[in-house]
Amino acid sequence: MSAPTQTQQTPAGQQQQAAPVALRQIRGIVKQVMSGDSIIVRGQPKGGPPPEKQVNLSNITAPKLARRGNPNVPDSVATNDEPYAWQAREFLRKKLIGREVFFTIEYAPSNERCYGSVYLGKDASGENVAATLIAEGLAEVRRVGIRADNTEHSRLLELEDQAKAAGKGKWDEAGREVSVREVKWSIENPRNFVDSFRGKPVNAVIEHVRDGCTMRAFLLPSYHHVTFMLSGIKCPMFRRDPEDPKKENAEPYAAEAKFFVETRLLQRDVQLVLEGVSNQNILLATALHPNGNITELLLKEGFARCVDWSITSYSQGPAKLRTLERAAKERGARIWKDWTPKDSGIDEKEKEFSGKVIQIVNADAIAVKSANGTIKTVHLSSIRPPRLDDCAFLKEKKMPKPEKNEQGGRPRPLYDIPYMFEAREFLRKKLIGKKVQVNVDYKKPEQAATDTLPAFPERLCATVTSGGVNIADALVSKGLAKVVRHRQDDDSRSAHYDALLAAEQRAIKSAKGVNSKKDIPIHRVADVSGEVSKAKAFLPFLQRAGRSEAVVEYVFGGSRLKLYLPKETCLITFLLAGIECPRGARNGPGGVMKADPYSEEALSLTKDMCMHREVIVEVETIDRAGNFIGWMFVEGCNVSLELVTRGLSKVHFTAQRSKYFQALSEAEEKCKTARTGVWSDYEEPVEVQVVEESERKTQYKTVGITEVTPQLHMYCQVLDASAKLDQLTDKMRSMLISDPPLPGAYQPRRGGFCLSRFTADDQWYRARIEKVESLDKVHVAYIDYGNKEVLPASRLSDLPAEFNTQALYPQAHEFALAFCNVPEDEDYRYDAFQLLCELTANSKFLLNNEYTDAGVEHVTLLRQDDRLDVGKKLVSEGLCTVSKRREKRLSKMVGEYVEEQNKAKKAHLNLWRYGDISADDASEFGYQR
The missing domain is CATH 2.40.50.90 (OB fold (Dihydrolipoamide Acetyltransferase, E2P))
Incomplete structure (x- = not known):
């Protein structure tokens, strides 16, 4: 076989100038068969990547394979196989792929592409691939541009004639149609x-x-x-x-x-x-x-x-x-090659432990109490609670995220995020009070707060099993949690991460939980905690119900809890009746008050008994703050009685009218005798004879009235301390002018102290937050003046330590008028309020503390310039009645007030306009003295 001359036609049949190419003989491995007459051969590597060359078989032409249309080329369309194109390609593929071949280059248009003869084996003595194709009828001999002395070409023509005569391959007319593939280039679904x-x-x-x-x-x-x-x-x-x-x-x-x-x-x-x-x-x-x-x-x-x-x-x-x-x-x-294992930072002793679940912290976190009393918050590894973005129903309906809940406040994740409540309930019912096995997988380090994310403490992430069931797997398979997608190089993940991913795929396929496109569960839960008017309206229902089922949502202290009533779909604050429990640290008028002894032990006991448990409650009444008071039973156990039995509470005098008083008293006596808990320092009281004072004492203070309430209570400032208040206020405002607070940076919390910009004069004053409805409605009380208003959080700021209640005690002191009963009729009460405002405006007064009732000091108030008794004036105008006081030291003062009341009766003033209203205080009307 000779090399082509300069004027020889290329195998395509076109005249082309080509430089003489010396005959080259190469060995290689067949990498790929492109078509029935074209292969790619990989040469033997010599220190670098193996060279590849496309070899087209000389002197023959094979049918063309189907081609896919190029979407990037205009007017490009797909083509079909020519008859026997696929059979030719497959014949070569099965014969040549991965096998060693020997080929001679006859013509090379480029370094990567050439024409030549290919032989199976290590030299030209092997099988000629082109001749085999012609003999099988899978290619035909090229007849253009061939030299007359090309003996190989003559042999190929003979083989082609034999194939035609035998009707092989493409020369079989009957098989031409079935030899064409129906190629499917794309899949619709x-x-x-x-x-x-x-x-x-x-x-x-x-x-x-x-x-x-x-x-x-x-x-x-x-x-x-x-x-x-x-x-x-x-x-x-x-x-x-x-x-x-x-x-x-x-x-x-x-x-x-x-x-x-x-x-x-x-x-x-x-x-x-x-x-x-x-x-x-x-x-x-x-x-x-x-x-x-x-x-x-x-x-x-x-x-x-x-x-x-x-x-x-x-x-x-x-x-x-x-x-x-x-x-x-x-x-x-x-x-x-550069991989090094990361240290998990977990002590071998901490990697595995068991304990009892005492709290469901979140839809992916629980609190576990081990045998030694240690409580650890454990987060389930590699999963997270549901989010609004996870809900398939909201995605399909393209519903916006709620900015406020149905009550107008900020969204409450437990009730406003779909399936969050279901996730919490699943964990509560399955785990609370049960023993679990904890296998720690990793620790998530502490995260500082950023502009977009809050701060997070260090978190212990573990696989939690109960009864052989992986709790995280169970949550995910029900569609009540999503699997966290860790970074590929992050080995801090669950030991059963692949099982979690499989469970998530099953939940998606079966459309469970957040993956469901059906209507989402809606929880319209009303929170009546601290809402006095709502609590009063709701009280009769609970009293008539007798015993009600509830779920303990949170334990604030030994005797103070938050309950969810499923039947009524509401949240209430509940106080245990009949006991006086030690209180924890809290905000007070003078700053943070220290916790009472044994308050932590009482809190721990109540949490162990009640947290997230289903309980039975008997509601008796409510207090002034709208908190419900009653008895609670956990699996038949009276929680109040249990606290008293453990010496972690005392019996309150209100228990005397209950049917549990005897059991409470007996338990308390045993604790006193054993000096248990709060009775550890108890000493038997020494009987002391009390001699009642017979003379009224007077110790007048000069005060200014800063605020009067419709209930006829007054807020006063002791004028001796006013200079110190003015000095502190001036210093505080000067600092705020030089370094103004950033609007919106302060996050209000109920009971916290802050700075508030009063609407009337736009000046800063010290205040205490009484209630937070939303960031636009924050109820504040000015602690130095007694007045109140509702403001947006943007008008509030942090109270610096140098101006807090420890630096200067709140100057507004609440008082009530001694010997005066507030009228029950709203009109007369308003008239009394108006007169009290007139009497106390722009004047200084002498104040004397007479007695304390219901936690409020009752005083007599004398105007400094004319010694007018403000309370006596209200009585003489017939706008208040005289309260009955039995103290001997106050009998003379009460007599004076009664004398003024009698004068108002005779003159038929205001309350006495239609006669003697005290006539109803007779025995036939149920009055008992």
Whole structure:
């Protein structure tokens, strides 16, 4: 076979000037068969990547294969196979792929492409591939541009004539139609397509290797052309250069991984197990070759890493993949050469413990009390509670996120986020009071606050099991939690992370919980805590109900709890009746008040008994703050009695009228005798004879009235301390002028002290927050003046330590008028209020404390300039009645007030306009003296 001359026609039949090419003989391995007359041969490597050359078989032409239309080229359309094109390609593929060949180059248009003769084996004595194709009728001999002395061409013509005579291959007219494939270049619904195979292996031929884990293949015998990724792994990739889109940048080991796969799978017969679809509609599959599973081989050799988003699709289970990856990491194979294990920071003794669940902190966190009494908050590893963005129903309806709940306040996550309440209830019913096994997976370090995220303390994340059930897995499988997507290099994750991912996929497929597109559960829960008017309206219902079922939402102290009443769908603050429990640290008029002894022990006992338990309550009454008071039973146990029995509470005098008084008294006496708990320092009282004072004492203070309430209470400032208040206020305002507070930075909390800008004069004053409805409605009371108003949080600021209540005690003192009963009639009460405002305006007064009733000091108030008794004036005008006081020392003063009252009666003033209203205070009207 001679080399072509300069004027010889190319195999395409066109005249072309070509430089003489010396006859070259090359050996190589067939990498790929492009068509029936074109192959790619990989040469033997010499220190670098193996050279590749496309070899077109000289003197023959094979039928052309079908081509896919290029979407990036206008007017590009798909073409069909020419008859026997696929059979020709397949004949060469099965004969040549992976085998050594010898070829001679006769003509080379470029370094990568040439024309020549190809022989099986190490030299030209092997089988001539072109001759075999002609003999099988899968190609025809080229007749243009051939020299007359080309003996090889004559031999090919003879073989072609023989094939024609025998009706082989393309010369078989009867088989021409059935020899053309119906190629399906695209799949309309990839998910349904994958499901149709039901996980059964399908025969395929790998057509192209994009990188180590992404390939294209023809499925047989359907001829679907599919692009797929290997399930569960990711290899280093080739990425487009952003500056030059035609150029690709290879990640480390990307070329090696691609070569590893090409040499084993390219144009090999494999079986694909179709397992899923990626977000880009690329199929997920496992390629099975008779010699092994390429997914596992890539991991073993360090060419790939496990990926969470597709590992659950791997049909043979993710555990083996994780094991192979871990072994490659430990060996430092290839992509893991710089990998070093991270220290979890968990002591071996802390990695595993057991305990009783005493609280459901959140939909993904619980409080566990171990045998030694230690309480640890444990977060379930690798999951998080539901969010609004997770709800499939809201996504489908394109509903906006609620900025306020139905009551107009800020959203309450437990009730306003779909399925958050269901998640909490699942944990409560399954775990509260139960023993669990905790296996710590990792610790999440403390996180400082940022502009967008709040601060988080260190969190202990663990796998929690109860009765052999993984609680996180159970939550996720019911659609009541979502799996956290960790970074690929983040090993801090659940030990059962793959099982969690699989559970999430099952929940999505079965449309459970947040994945459901049906109507979401709605919880319209009314919070009547601290709402006096609502509590009063609700009280009769609970009293008539007798015993009511409730769930303890939170325990504030030993005798103070927050309850959820499922039947009434409301939240109430509940106080245990009949006992006086030690109180914890709290805000008081003078700042933070210290906790009472044994308050922590009482709180711990009540939490252990009641927290998140289903209880029975008997409501008796409410207090002035709208808190319900009554008896609580947990599994038949009276909580009040249990606290008294443990010496963690005293019996309150109000218990005398209850049927539990005897049991409470007996338990208290036992604790006194044993000196238990709050009675540890108890000493028997020494009987002291009390001699009642017979003379009224006077110790007048000069005061100014700053505020009067419709209940005829007054707020006064002692004038001796007014100079100190003025000095503190001036200093405070000067500081705020030089360093003004940032609007909106202050977060108001009920009971906290703050600075408030008064609406009337736009000046800053010290205040205390009484109630927070929303950031636009914050109820504040000015502690130095007694007046109140409702303001937005933007007009509030933090109270610096140098101006707090320890620096100067609140100057507004609340008093009531001694010996005066406030009128029950609203009109007369308003008239009394108006007169009191007139009498106390712009004057100084002498104040004397007479007695204390219901926690409020009752005083007599004399105007300094004319010694007018303000209370006596209200009585003389018939706007107040005289209260009955039995103290001997006050009998003379009471007599004077009664004398003024009698004068008002005779004159029929105001209350006495229609006669003697005290006539109803007779025995026949039920009055008892």
